[in-house]
Amino acid sequence: MATQALRPPPRRHVRLDEQLPLDHRLNQVYRIGAGLMGLILIIFGVLGLIDKIGFFDTGGDTVAGLNTNGALSVLSICVGLILLVGMVVGGNIASTLNMVLGVLFIASGFVNLALLDTSYNFLAFHIQNVLFSFVVGVMLMFFGMYGRVSGSLPHDNPYWRARHPEQAEREQRDRARGRLGRVGVG
Incomplete structure (x- = not known):
């Protein structure tokens, strides 16, 4: 009897539905967040590629007030396209994608902050890029966590x-x- 009272209660596995109903209001928040951030990143990346900056050039070329090079431009376009795919899919996938990419943007901000004045700064980050990375990360996390947390x-x-x-x-x-x-x- 005494050992039975000491046992922890059985764990319940909480499983969320794979998809929210298409007309659920939370779905719109996740889609708008993913689409807006994806569009901003794609525009930034395209503007960087139009300027024909070297792929790993760290010379300080700026686009829209942010330093960039070809590698950062291509990376921005790829992440922006992933966010646009999340916008099209919607639901829990868009929400989770927003949260995961938000955390990655914040982590990228910290990593690139540490690499600012080193030879390992191959994405040509400056402090304004670090701040932009933090802001985009927080916005993506907000859009992803809205209504979930x-x-x-x-x-x-x-x-x-x-x-x-x-x-x-x-x-x-x-x-x-x-x-x-x-x-x-x-």
Whole structure:
């Protein structure tokens, strides 16, 4: 009996639906975020390639106030295209993509901050690029986490329902019986 009381409760595996409904309002936030950031990165990359800057040139060529070279331009276009694909797909994929790329942008900012005045700075980063990387990273994380991470998600939110399956099921039964007027009130 004593050993049974010491056992931790069984873990529940929370699995989110693979896709949000196409008309869910969160889907629009994820798509807009991915599309907007992807478009900005593609424009920056194309402008860098138009200037015909050397691929690994660290001479200080600027585009839209940011230092760049051919490698950074191509990388920006590739990441921008990935974000546009995420925008087209939408749903959890766009949200997760935004979060992952946001973390990578912030990590890139820190790495490139450490490499600023070294010979390893092959992407020609300067401090304004580091700040831009931080801003894009935070924006992508905001767009990706919107509606997924909060202490007060509404009860009709699919992520809240996935984290609280028993209460969501109970509320759904109560609504079906007519005892619950609004979602999340009870």
